[in-house]
Amino acid sequence: MDDAPVVELIDVSKVYQMKAGDVYALNHVNFSVKRGEFVAIMGPSGSGKSTLMNMIECLDVPTSGTIKINGVSTTDMTDDELTEYRLNTIGFIFQKFNLISLLTAYENVEYPLILKYGQRDHSERVKKLLTMVGFTEDRMQHTPYELSGGQQQRVSIARALANDPTFLLCDEPTGNLDSKMSTQIMEILSDLHKQGRTLVMVTHNPETAEYADRVIIIRDGEIVGEE
Amino acid sequence: MIIALALRNLKLNKFRTILSMIGIVIGVFAICSMGMVSAGFTDELDNMISDTADTLTLSPLGEKVVGGATAVGFSEKDVRNIELATKSVTKEYSLIPYYTTYKPVTIGKEMGTVSVYGLESNDMGPLVTLVSGTWPKGGTNVIVGEQFAEDNDLRIGSRISFLGVNGQEITCRVVGLMENTGMLTFGISTDNSVLGTTEWYSSIVGNNHGLYNNIIIKAADPTKLAAIDEAIDKKMNGKPDKDSDDTVSILNSYELMDIFDEMMNMSSIFTTIISAISLLVAAVAITNVMLMSVKERTREVGILRSIGTYRSQILQMFLYEAGLIGLIGSIIGAIISLIIAPIFMIIMGLTFSAVFSISVLLYIPLGIAVGLVVCLASGLYPAWKAANLNPVEAMSTD
Numbered sequence: 001m002d003d004a005p006v007v008e009l010i011d012v013s014k015v016y017q018m019k020a021g022d023v024y025a026l027n028h029v030n031f032s033v034k035r036g037e038f039v040a041i042m043g044p045s046g047s048g049k050s051t052l053m054n055m056i057e058c059l060d061v062p063t064s065g066t067i068k069i070n071g072v073s074t075t076d077m078t079d080d081e082l083t084e085y086r087l088n089t090i091g092f093i094f095q096k097f098n099l100i101s102l103l104t105a106y107e108n109v110e111y112p113l114i115l116k117y118g119q120r121d122h123s124e125r126v127k128k129l130l131t132m133v134g135f136t137e138d139r140m141q142h143t144p145y146e147l148s149g150g151q152q153q154r155v156s157i158a159r160a161l162a163n164d165p166t167f168l169l170c171d172e173p174t175g176n177l178d179s180k181m182s183t184q185i186m187e188i189l190s191d192l193h194k195q196g197r198t199l200v201m202v203t204h205n206p207e208t209a210e211y212a213d214r215v216i217i218i219r220d221g222e223i224v225g226e227e
Numbered sequence: 228m229i230i231a232l233a234l235r236n237l238k239l240n241k242f243r244t245i246l247s248m249i250g251i252v253i254g255v256f257a258i259c260s261m262g263m264v265s266a267g268f269t270d271e272l273d274n275m276i277s278d279t280a281d282t283l284t285l286s287p288l289g290e291k292v293v294g295g296a297t298a299v300g301f302s303e304k305d306v307r308n309i310e311l312a313t314k315s316v317t318k319e320y321s322l323i324p325y326y327t328t329y330k331p332v333t334i335g336k337e338m339g340t341v342s343v344y345g346l347e348s349n350d351m352g353p354l355v356t357l358v359s360g361t362w363p364k365g366g367t368n369v370i371v372g373e374q375f376a377e378d379n380d381l382r383i384g385s386r387i388s389f390l391g392v393n394g395q396e397i398t399c400r401v402v403g404l405m406e407n408t409g410m411l412t413f414g415i416s417t418d419n420s421v422l423g424t425t426e427w428y429s430s431i432v433g434n435n436h437g438l439y440n441n442i443i444i445k446a447a448d449p450t451k452l453a454a455i456d457e458a459i460d461k462k463m464n465g466k467p468d469k470d471s472d473d474t475v476s477i478l479n480s481y482e483l484m485d486i487f488d489e490m491m492n493m494s495s496i497f498t499t500i501i502s503a504i505s506l507l508v509a510a511v512a513i514t515n516v517m518l519m520s521v522k523e524r525t526r527e528v529g530i531l532r533s534i535g536t537y538r539s540q541i542l543q544m545f546l547y548e549a550g551l552i553g554l555i556g557s558i559i560g561a562i563i564s565l566i567i568a569p570i571f572m573i574i575m576g577l578t579f580s581a582v583f584s585i586s587v588l589l590y591i592p593l594g595i596a597v598g599l600v601v602c603l604a605s606g607l608y609p610a611w612k613a614a615n616l617n618p619v620e621a622m623s624t625d
Contacts, residue, residue, distance in 0.1 A: 059533060059618045080537060087535025098530045098622065102235040107228070114228045115535050159534070 004071030005032035006167045006198045007056055012065035014051050014221075025051040026062070027221040033167070033200055038193040040201045040212035048221040049202045053171050056200060057090065058082040070166055087115055091160030093189075095172035097152040099144040105130065105155045106140040112162040129158040133188055150181035157188055167198035174208055186211050229540055233547035236520065247516040248556040250509030255560025255598040257505045260568040261498035262590035265491055267572045271581040272487050281449040283456060285309065285442040286476045293436035300438025305463070305474065309442060312458040319447035320455070323350040324439035325415075326428045332421070333388040333396075334379045341375065342420045343389075345428020353445055355417055359383065360403025363423050367430075370403035372417035387421065389431040397431055399423070407578075415443075418576075452479055506597070509556075510605040517549055517609035521616075528613050529621025542614040549606020550599065557598030561591045 014026040026048050033039045043049050054060035055067055058074055059082075067074050069089055074082060092098075099108045109129055113122040130140060133154040144152055153173065160168055173189065174182035190211050193199050201212060209215045217225040237244045287305075290297045301309070306324050313320050326345035331338060346354065351362055355370075360383045363369055371381060381387070381401055391397040405417040415422070428434070444459075446452050456477050465472035521528070528541055572582045581587070 054619050057533065083532070083535055083537050086533065092533060098533070100232070100527060100530060102232055102239065102527075103228075107231075111228055112534055115540075119228070163535075 005068070006035050006037075006070060007033040007200060008066075008068040008071075009052075009055070010066045010068070012055060012062045012067060014048075014055065014060070015063040024221045026055070028065070029218075029221070029223055031216055031223060033198060035166075035198055036193075036196055037214065038190075038199040038201070038212045040203055040209040040215045041218055042203055042206070042209050042215050043218035044204060047218045049204070049218060050171075051221075052218065053169065053202050056169060057092065058085050087112065088163055089166045091163070091165035091168040093153070093156050093160050093168060093170040093173045095175035097144070097149070097156045097176070099152055099155055099159070101144050104141045104143055105135065105147065105151075108144070108155055109158045109162055112159060116163050125162070126158075129161055130155070132161075133157045134184070148181075149177050150184060153177065153181075153185050154188070157185070157192075161192075167200060168192065170199060170201040170203075172203055172205075173201065174203075174205065182208070229544045230547050233544050233551060236524070237548060237551060240520070243516055243519075244552060247509075247512045248552050248559070250505070250512045251553055251556030251598050251602060252560040252563070254502060254505035254509045254601070255557045255594045256563050256567075257498070257502040258597055259561050259564030259590045259594035260571075261494075261502065262593065263564060263568040263587045264572055264575075265494055265498060266587045266590060267568075267577050267581050267584070268575075269487075269491055270584050270586055271577050272484065274581070281445050281447070281452070282480060283444040283446075283452055283459075284478045285444065285459070286478070287438070287440075288473050288476050291436075291438065293438065296436060298436040298438050300435050300440055301442055302438055306439065306442065308462055309444075309459055309475070312462040313444055313455050316454045316458050317446055317448060317451045321350070321353045321443075321445040323347075323354055323443045323445070325350070325354075325441055325443070326425065326432065326435060327415075327440045328432055330389055330421075330432060334381065334385075337379070339379070342416065343428065343432065344415055344420060344422040345425045345432070346422065348424055351422065354415055354443065355408075355422065356406040357403050358406045360401070363402055363427070365424050365426060367397060367399040367423075367427060368402045369399045369421050369423040369427065370405050371401050371422070372405050372420045373407050374418040375420060376401070376404050378419075391431050392429075392433045399427070502597075506601045509598075510601050513549060513552060513602055513605035514609060516552075517545060517606050518612070520548065521545065521609045521613040524613070525616060525621045525624045528616050529618045529624070532616070532618035533622060538614040541616075542610045545610030545613050546603060546606050549602045549610070553599040553602025554595075556602070557595040560598060561595050564594065565591060 009029050009031055012026055012029045013024060016023045016025060029052065041049055041052060051060065055062055058069070058077075061075070069085060074085065077085070100111065103111060106126055109126045110122050113125065127137065127140070131137070135151065135154045135158065139147065139151065144155075147155070168189075170189065174185055177185060186208060189199060189201070201208070203209050215227040216223055217227070285301070287300050290299055291302065301324060306322070310322050313322060323346065328343060329340050330343045332341045348362060348364055357370065358373060360370065369387070376382065383401055383403065385401045386398050387401065388396050388398045399421070405420070405422065408415070408417045425434070444455060446455060456479055459475060459477060463473075463475040531541060569582045573579070
């Protein structure tokens with residue numbers, strides 16, 4: 001099982017039935033991501049990146065084809081099983097950070113730990129993760145509204161790492177940041193990759209894609225190239 | 228953490244939370260207070276019925292011409308006939324004719340009105356309980372109700388004055404205190420009363436042309452009451468199918484209980500309708516607030532789902548919110564009831580023990596439970612809706 005690709009898409013299609021006819025958001029897509037790889041999926045708006053992302057996230061199901069995470073097909077999983085996968089296997093980093101506004105930075109990182117291990121003292125791990133992404137302790141009790149975009153994305157990365165996931169899934173992680181902050185965030189992601197983490201990143205920014213080992217180009221729902 | 232999220236959302240929207248809570252406060256207040264008042268009166272009447280289960284109260288019907296004047300009451304002949312009817316059923320009974328009216332009274336410099344009763348000395352014992360002092364044997368000695376004594380700062384040896392039949396002031400001496408019977412009672416309510424001998428009564432009120440105002444019959448065996456009732460009715464009230472020739476109205480505790488039960492049932496239906504309307508309004512308000520909350524937090528639900536929160540946990544989060552509104556609102560409603568309902572019941576003349584009896588206080592947890600269940604039921608659909616949101620669509624909501 002360890003040799004199996006972390007993510008594997010086999011002939012995956014997603015079809016939306018519209019009045020004007022079927023629209024292929026993904027058209028017979030095949031690719032895999034090995035353990036320890038940093039793969040970027042790049043393409044313009046409307047190319048099918050987000051749909052592909054939702055499939056890998058286990059938030060959406062393909063019309064046909066198979067998606068395997070750690071060698072296990074997610075096709076026939078129940079909602080609870082898919083949720084468990086998201087909790088334990090995947091760490092998400094979003095373009096809009098997607099922190100929970102009612103919780104502090106500390107609690108946002110603590111939240112997945114509580115979901116997985118229950119209510120107990122997670123302070124050591126939470127502080128370690130937040131420090132690792134360059135987040136200072138004096139801001140840990142701040143809510144997302146009191147943080148800059150870069151700080152929010154750091155918290156988001158710490159939250160993604162909380163349950164030590166098999167891979168990190170990054171959706172335009174620098175899309176809402178200025179260039180200086182973008183570089184800092186990409187440096188953090190690059191460091192994580194160097195530590196052996198598997199990363200899958202969706203982006204339309206070539207500069208960001210340069211950090212990846214491999215870049216998969218997607219257009220009109222089809223993989224059109226690999227660099 | 229799920230509870231913390233629910234709590235923080237309620238705090239964040241304090242004003243909206245309070246508004247939605249008001250409905251449930253009113254609903255629970257309606258259930259608790261009306262239930263408590265109803266139970267209090269029922270308890271009090273139950274006690275009274277058990278205390279007077281051996282009693283028939285007779286009131287006169289129709290006017291009599293006595294010495295050229297008309298008056299209402301029982302003549303000596305009526306008393307003899309009623310006694311004969313009673314004797315035909317049982318030999319063990321007490322038949323107590325008495326005089327009664329309301330009369331202005333002066334206590335020191337204060338004036339008021341009090342119920343006055345005139346009885347034969349040997350009839351007092353079976354009818355009222357003396358808690359201190361002695362029975363009035365004659366002259367201007369009287370006994371008063373404990374409540375009346377307390378309200379007017381009277382004790383044994385105190386003096387009270389009435390205006391006599393000839394216009395002269397008659398000063399009476401309190402020689403004993405009667406146990407309170409409460410305002411809801413058969414025959415003699417001692418709470419605001421002065422009781423003396425028939426001679427004393429004649430001196431301050433007159434003797435009603437020799438006609439007694441009421442008669443109380445107590446049977447040693449309460450099971451004989453129905454038969455006594457029937458015998459008196461047969462002897463005194465002429466033809467059974469004709470009411471106009473009746474001379475006696477007979478009230479027994481069970482008939483009163485039936486009347487009261489009917490009243491309480493009507494009141495209970497009314498209470499239920501009022502409470503149901505209040506709770507329905509509250510339920511609609513809470514459902515509305517919860518639906519708004521789900522709509523506002525759609526994106527948050529999407530995020531929570533995407534990072535591994537189960538549907539059941541989303542459901543729980545919104546149910547906690549509805550439950551917290553319900554619990555806090557219900558507790559406030561119950562506390563308000565616990566303050567207002569007893570005050571109302573005491574003003575209405577219920578005793579302290581009836582006001583705080585278990586059957587009355589049971590309405591507090593009952594009201595809280597109903598409020599909580601209504602809120603949870605109101606929150607169920609919005610919570611279900613939130614739990615079943617599509618995470619992808621939810622996250623794309625701004």
